[in-house]
Amino acid sequence: MSQPKGTGNFKFKAEVNQLLNILVHSLYSNREIFLRELVANASDALDKLRFQQLQGAEVEDLPLQIDITCDPGNKTLTVADSGVGMTREEMVQNLGTIAHSGTAEFVKNLSESTSAEQTRDIIGQFGVGFYSVFMVADEVAVTSKSVNDDEPAYTWKSNGQGSFSVSPVEGEVGRGTTIRISLKEDATEFAQPDRVKSTIRRHSGFVSFPVMVDGEKVNTVAALWREPKFQITREQYDEFYQALTYDTEAPLDVIHLSADAPIQFNSLFFVPKTSHDLLMGGYQGQHGVDLYVRRILIQHQNKDVLPEYLGFLRGVVDSEDLPLNISRETLQENLLLQKISRQVTKQVLSHLQKLATNNSETYEEIWNQHGKIFKLGYTDFVNKDAFAELLRFNSSHFDDDKGLTSLDDYISRMKEEQDEIYFLAGQSRQAVISSPHLEMLRRKGVEVLYLFEPIDEFVMDAVGTHKEYKLVSAEHADPAKLDKLPDTEEAEAAEQLSDEQHATFEGLLSRMKDILGARVTEVRESKRLKDSPIVLVSPDGSMTSSMQKIMRVMSHDESTPPRVMEVNPDNELVRNLLRMYEKDKQDPFVTLATEQLFESAMLLDGYLEDPHGLVNRVRQTLTEATKGKAE
Template sequence: MGKKTTHKFKAEVSQLLDILVHSLYTNKEIFLRELISNASDALEKARFKGQAEGAEDTVAPEIRIACDADAGTLTITDTGVGMTRDELMRNIGTIAHSGTAELTRLAGEGKESLDALIGRFGVGFYSVYMVADEVEVTTRSIEPDAKPVVWTSDGRTDYKLQELDEDLPRGTKIVVRLKEDLASQFTNAAHLKHIVNKHSNFINFPIYVGDERVNTIQALWREPKFQITSEQYAEFYKFLTFDPDDPFDTLHTSVDAPVQFNALMFIPKHGDDPFGMGRENRGLDLYVRRVLIEKQNKDLLPEYLGFVKGVVDTEDLPLNISRETLQDNILMRKISSTLVKQVLDHLAKMAKDDADRYADFWRAHGELFKAGYMDFLNKDKFAGLVRFHSSGLEDEKGLTSFADYITRAKEDQKEIYYAYGPSREALNLSPHLEVFRRKGVEVLYLFEPIDEFVMDALSEFDGWSLVSAEHADPAKLDKFESLEAEDKPEPLSDTEKPVLDKLLARMKDALGDAVTEVKASARLSRSPVCLANPDGNVTSSMDKIMRVMSKDSSIPKKILEVNPDHPLVRNMLTILERDENDPFIEQAANQLYESALLLEGYLTDPHALVGRVQDLLTKSSGWYVASEK
């Protein structure tokens, strides 16, 4: 047995160990992930060496974890390449590419998480001192005639080295003498299995806790697609998400440039929840060489693709990269942009090949997907994938794209019209859409507030303007023929037109500041009046959304548009000619205005309206009875 020698740690290692020992970092279980990752690397090197030399390796590759509660120790053993005495000193005695000054700065700040230190300097082994009073590493190199070496340290200022004469098998055994307050936690076999499953479940070599193999699930994303069955995909999806149903769709991809990674992504059959309470339950699991770096990473896919579940595994990121560094890592941004492109292209192919299947996807995830209106880099792809209900579809559940709308549009039409409402029934009765129904011009129906933001952000599609029906140019609609003969009265004569002007002025006086203007309408045919925004830019629905956001409950001042051809308005003209001061004019003006408010969803107090209706019904029923005699 060789002589035991003592060696001082390099200054920067001593500093780091001091930071680790006194760290308040709570996720101490990370040390086991690091030791397992090191063991996996050693096994990979042994396999590579055997393949390069063409020699058959008779040693079974494995990682074993054993615990002794009485002794308060945890032991991790691998059958990898092992280390020589020089390699041991080089690998554990110093920190490669680190700077003492930088470590001193970090230690002085005291706020940088331990994970960031590990990620920055590649010092995963030292994380064991978060839980250890002493560590003993016994290793024998795969190199011929190499002697076993024992490395021992309490993680303070120095370490001891000793060569052994024993004929030990190749590989490395690490005995961790646990801190007293942590011994019960890390000598609990069930807890150790949980840690392995959480962080190292897809390591490519068997990991045993005691005699039980823990990592039994295959890293399916690493396997060739043509070898994987749909049943295997479904099994992995259920393991990953705990969803009892099979996935709706699967996207398995391998990318070599601009950055190398494998991804296995799934689209569930159902959305997470209808109330947005699961917004944090999103993100892809990020692995580096099969080792979990972050569960549900939020940066790989934008929130509007948050319905996608799955894993991403890359060779190019440093194994211990921290969350802080992840957010600024250029490789992460490249992976993210590639993933977004792949998901959108996959959805576009689904929409093209099977419209009904895509419609099923949209019903499950469309509400979340519509938040992609803010992804300006993928604006065109997003615009091709959004779907809407429409006046042009008889099926109430039917959905249309912008492209499909264009195929049904009128000749010379270059606008895609849309309208927002609480339901299909409400929109079918909307005064703003009367001219569209009369001309047979299709209108997209928007039922969700976010739809307004989608239209506003996109503004056009393939050279066609997206125009609110409320702001449609009457001249552009007039050129289209009506589908049926309009049952309109004789146009107002030259002598009657001044009476209309008087009526509009009288109605404005009756309504006062409640409206900005009362004017004749060119858009109405069946309704007597409608309300329009005075600025002509913001739609009524968008104005309502903005008022809710600013907690403004006041009734907005709008333009009251009056239909000169409606029988009620013609009767009001007759009454006005007979008596300019007839109280019915004021009563009718207020009734029409409040009815329009009711349709727009602004009327908060209906008492005056109801009272007026009852009064008018009483009078009209008397006239009706008298006329029937």
């Protein structure tokens, strides 16, 4: 049944009353959102008119734009558009009821909030639509003339207290809708042009229609993500990036993506030249991209579109498929957004793979700046292969710590009979190179990846294998397997121990185990050492020493993990100890030397907590060594 054509007074529907009551009596940290909602509604009205024009409809030739007028003296703000407008019936229906599916339940949840703070968290940013205007308005008057009806224009008026009136407007009124807002005393800032302009730029800066504030166009930067890539210059990308991020430097790379199926979206990402706000392996409060719906910003720094390990990217994602007034909670659970996230992540990784292949210098610069964040992707098992291909490491292939290699490049340099990828962790390149664990690998000419960050071993463990090659720590390298490879370094072979000497050596190993006691699980002959006298290794199948240190820190465990001490029978120092032991199985110098060797190895591995004993033994050893010289 149509409404009568005269003036009428109406009551809001119950859900609207509840919503308005919450809006009026709750505190809000972001009241400016009302302007975003009004501009979005105006943009929709203009879109509908343009669609009718494309369908051949004859309409009055008026500029398709949004005009905002500020009047500080009268404390009013006016938002006008030349869109399709509304009939009287449409005004009663659209401005007096909530037709959006599920909104009644949404309002019910709001009314059950236990505090103003919880209420603010729920509706301070999303889902309140036109009614958000009552956060700042004492009274709202909406005058509208429909493009599809010859009846006069009507004015809808309400103070948000439970009712509204609709009355005809005398005289000529142009097509479209004008919203006049009489501002509350504590909201008069929204009658100031500068305040309104900054709000428009922040939330509605990329609306496709001109937004004029007191005659000045505010949305001057084009929404490049909606433009064809071949029409955009690098200078335009750089200008957009600097307007978006306020970064004074041009980005290292631009990633412009779009998709129509199965989910429609457009996105534009930038790789900053410098890593900002890096703290404890993550971006503190800076991770996220701006999420738009039809060029309207609905969330700044959305953290659901891109995974954390791609959080170094800055940019925007825009989708026609997401509802404009989606609530924060619904946004987090929205299946469409999850599908967009999966597709965007896949396309970003694909772009970086192509960049790494075609422009390795730029990719290595990106890695040097943002690699620490990217390594967090070791938990993304869905994109495990793409993630692994993008990893970069320093290695023994290079002369310094500046060189970087991929796993694929490592594989291309592998020995013919090599079937494992080897790595070793340490605090620096020098620390890694000095490790006894590298001796056999170095002798065989096998390349070793150097890991300098605590997260690196988690990465290696998660990747596990790459192109069917297992990733193995040098600490766990199988000497028997490596022994099959030919030596590439010439080294003077030590004289082999006789059977009698070997039996004595076994006794020396037993003596060392007695000296060290429970500090080691075993003392055994080393098959991997060529130069160093001893090396400490983890028991077979356990974690590497560097991983153990990380886990101890995480669990606040101050105990020393069990170690196996391997002794090199070809080392000159060990041969000297062997001769001493052969003459006197209780020689005190054997005890001194064993303690010293063990604690020196513990020091190198980062487990020696009290160096005093080691220092005293160094002095004692020097005293013994200089005694013979002096005599």
